[in-house]
Amino acid sequence: MIPFISKRLFVALCVCLTVSALSFALMFLSGDPAIAIAGSGGRAEDAEAIRIAYGFDRPIVVQYFDWVGSALVGNLGQSIYFNVPVTEIIGNRVGVTLTLGFISFFVALVVAIPLGIAAALRPNGWIDRIALVIAVSGQAIPSFWLGLMSIVVFGVWYGWVPISGAASWQGYILPVIVLSYYAVPELMRITRSGMIEVLGTDYIRAAKAKGLPMRLVISRHALRNAVLPLVSLAAVQLGQLLSGSIVIESVFALNGLGRLAWESLLRSDLPVVQAIILILALLYVLLTTLADILNAVLDPRLRGAS
Amino acid sequence: MIETILDIQSLRVSLPTDRGVLNAVRGVDLQIKRGQTLCLVGESGCGKSLTAMSIMGLLPRYAQVTSDRFEMVGQDLSKKTEAKLAKMRGRDVAMIFQDPTSALNPTLTIGRQLTEGVMRSEGLSRKEADARAIELLDRVGISNPAARLTQYPHGFSGGQRQRIMIASALMGRPRLLIADEPTTALDVTIQAQILQLLGELQSDLGLSILLITHDLGVVAAIATEVAVMYAGRIAECASASDLFATPMHPYTKGLLAAIPVPGVTPRGCELPAIPGRVPGLIGTMNGCAFRDRCAHSLSRCADDPVPQYYPGTGRFVECVKAAEAET
Numbered sequence: 001m002i003p004f005i006s007k008r009l010f011v012a013l014c015v016c017l018t019v020s021a022l023s024f025a026l027m028f029l030s031g032d033p034a035i036a037i038a039g040s041g042g043r044a045e046d047a048e049a050i051r052i053a054y055g056f057d058r059p060i061v062v063q064y065f066d067w068v069g070s071a072l073v074g075n076l077g078q079s080i081y082f083n084v085p086v087t088e089i090i091g092n093r094v095g096v097t098l099t100l101g102f103i104s105f106f107v108a109l110v111v112a113i114p115l116g117i118a119a120a121l122r123p124n125g126w127i128d129r130i131a132l133v134i135a136v137s138g139q140a141i142p143s144f145w146l147g148l149m150s151i152v153v154f155g156v157w158y159g160w161v162p163i164s165g166a167a168s169w170q171g172y173i174l175p176v177i178v179l180s181y182y183a184v185p186e187l188m189r190i191t192r193s194g195m196i197e198v199l200g201t202d203y204i205r206a207a208k209a210k211g212l213p214m215r216l217v218i219s220r221h222a223l224r225n226a227v228l229p230l231v232s233l234a235a236v237q238l239g240q241l242l243s244g245s246i247v248i249e250s251v252f253a254l255n256g257l258g259r260l261a262w263e264s265l266l267r268s269d270l271p272v273v274q275a276i277i278l279i280l281a282l283l284y285v286l287l288t289t290l291a292d293i294l295n296a297v298l299d300p301r302l303r304g305a306s
Numbered sequence: 307m308i309e310t311i312l313d314i315q316s317l318r319v320s321l322p323t324d325r326g327v328l329n330a331v332r333g334v335d336l337q338i339k340r341g342q343t344l345c346l347v348g349e350s351g352c353g354k355s356l357t358a359m360s361i362m363g364l365l366p367r368y369a370q371v372t373s374d375r376f377e378m379v380g381q382d383l384s385k386k387t388e389a390k391l392a393k394m395r396g397r398d399v400a401m402i403f404q405d406p407t408s409a410l411n412p413t414l415t416i417g418r419q420l421t422e423g424v425m426r427s428e429g430l431s432r433k434e435a436d437a438r439a440i441e442l443l444d445r446v447g448i449s450n451p452a453a454r455l456t457q458y459p460h461g462f463s464g465g466q467r468q469r470i471m472i473a474s475a476l477m478g479r480p481r482l483l484i485a486d487e488p489t490t491a492l493d494v495t496i497q498a499q500i501l502q503l504l505g506e507l508q509s510d511l512g513l514s515i516l517l518i519t520h521d522l523g524v525v526a527a528i529a530t531e532v533a534v535m536y537a538g539r540i541a542e543c544a545s546a547s548d549l550f551a552t553p554m555h556p557y558t559k560g561l562l563a564a565i566p567v568p569g570v571t572p573r574g575c576e577l578p579a580i581p582g583r584v585p586g587l588i589g590t591m592n593g594c595a596f597r598d599r600c601a602h603s604l605s606r607c608a609d610d611p612v613p614q615y616y617p618g619t620g621r622f623v624e625c626v627k628a629a630e631a632e633t
């Protein structure tokens with residue numbers, strides 16, 4: 001297990017370095033950052049002064065290591081637009097995104113896994129059919145439309161929940177429902193197909209042949225093998241829920257990271273965009289690494305293979 | 307009188323399919339006495355595995371099963387609830403499978419898989435169950451058994467895994483062991499070892515074995531009784547020596563054309579090909595199912611019911627000609 005984990009962590013570290021280099025390069029993607037900061041009306045002397053003030057005149061490798069070094073101690077630079085540390089802006093926004101993402105993820109798992117199992121136990125039964133309808137509609141209906149419709153119906157007509165914002169916990173109800181609705185289909189389908197495959201194996205028949213009750217056959221023998229593919233998918237899904245909620249955050253007027261990224265992009269506030277991309281990319285690396293380790297905990301064959 | 311472990315009469319198993327109801331098992335009679343090894347032989351698709359699964363109570367939910375008698379160790383299984391049947395599994399009857407690499411759960415330790423059944427059914431403590439597992443692993447020829455309990459299946463070879471499966475099946479001290487082609491997936495030398503092990507265990511433990519196989523060499527090596535199955539029915543049933551000496555059913559005669567002799571026929575001797583094809587099992591069928599492939603068929607062979615002939619204790623043939631020849 002230890003060699004497996006250290007190997008995985010080493011790979012993760014390499015990916016982190018690549019990711020950091022790419023997000024660093026973003027700064028230079030739009031041309032000379034000094035001119036970008038000086039603004040379109042800025043004079044050449046201003047740009048030159050900015051270049052020296054920000055250190056853009058130094059060799060790029062030096063700039064990169066300087067940037068990585070300060071990122072490691074929690075300094076992601078200054079926002080050009082707000083002129084305050086990027087970490088401070090992100091710190092104000094990240095709570096909303098994390099709350100929304102993790103709750104939606106949890107809700108999606110709680111719905112998708114039991115539904116997937118129930119569908120697998122009776123393929124083509126009525127639960128399976130309902131599950132299929134949910135899956136297909138979840139993939140066919142655009143999320144902004146569902147978000148807007150739910151606001152109209154539950155916020156405007158019935159007035160059950162706030163129309164926008166996250167001032168109270170009720171503000172999270174609709175966004176969580178809409179967001180998790182999109183995570184459910186894939187999670188459910190992979191649970192269902194994994195479960196159907198596992199239920200057909202000889203070791204499940206052997207477990208039944210030992211006289212174990214069906215409840216134990218499923219929980220001890222089937223589920224553990226069926227969730228292996230689910231773990232990797234869930235990690236990616238969680239990453240998407242934490243990073244890809246720009247649309248939902250905009251529709252529900254939630255001040256999260258997704259919205260911040262979008263606004264900063266419009267304002268050409270590159271240090272903020274850069275920091276968000278870096279954080280989300282590192283988050284993906286962290287999640288997939290955790291998923292791999294969790295899979296190795298569940299499946300001894302993976303540990304042996306390392 | 308020797309105790310009857312399994313007594314089945316007129317077992318029928320039907321499965322709904324897209325093309326209609328598949329009558330896969332169409333009235334099977336089987337009897338196994340204590341200490342006997344009954345080999346069930348027959349072509350692929352004739353219903354051997356479904357017969358075994360119905361004894362285990364492990365048929366798919368949609369399968370329809372009926373029988374006139376279904377008794378195991380003196381108990382009527384047809385009157386039992388699913389919960390009571392589950393209690394008998396592992397304790398009265400246990401099963402080993404064809405492919406030992408897929409019959410062990412890859413994510414659980416050997417020890418867990420061996421002990422989980424008896425810890426529930428007999429209420430054994432972890433220590434007692436481990437002790438029994440170690441004893442059985444030792445008995446089936448797994449070296450250093452105590453250390454193996456904490457290992458996972460992927461570290462073992464196919465032959466070792468089949469030994470572990472046998473040990474696992476014996477944990478509940480069953481009276482009847484069902485083995486569905488237990489050596490097909492193994493190479494020849496390992497096959498011989500596994501068969502020898504089964505034979506030894508049988509005499510040591512007074513076990514009865516129902517062994518399903520395609521391999522007449524396996525039959526010659528281990529069977530005390532043989533039931534020849536054709537298209538969902540038992541065509542002929544006899545002691546192994548009688549069957550090899552004087553096969554009566556034309557289908558059995560066809561199978562034995564390779565003249566397997568107990569102790570002489572090498573293992574790996576597959577059933578010889580008989581010209582013609584097995585009839586489809588969808589819908590009803592009248593008369594003898596083998597008549598289209600039979601060299602001696604008569605017009606009466608299409609009549610129902612096909613006469614049955616009992617030429618001696620435990621012997622049984624279902625054939626017009628065989629019945630007439632003797633009367």
Ligand SMILES: Nc1ncnc2c1ncn2[C@@H]1O[C@H](COP(=O)(O)OP(=O)(O)OP(=O)(O)O)[C@@H](O)[C@H]1O
Nearest residue numbers: 321323328330349350351352353354355356357366
């Ligand atoms: N779950 C099922 N659903 C539908 N048909 C089935 C099912 N299981 C088996 N059958 C059919 O029932 C018939 C008997 O199957 P069975 O598995 O008992 O054959 P078998 O004698 O064990 O063959 P083999 O030697 O190939 O293992 C076959 O025609 C098979 O296609």
Ligand SMILES: [Mg+2]
Nearest residue numbers: 354355356486
């Ligand atoms: Mg079979």
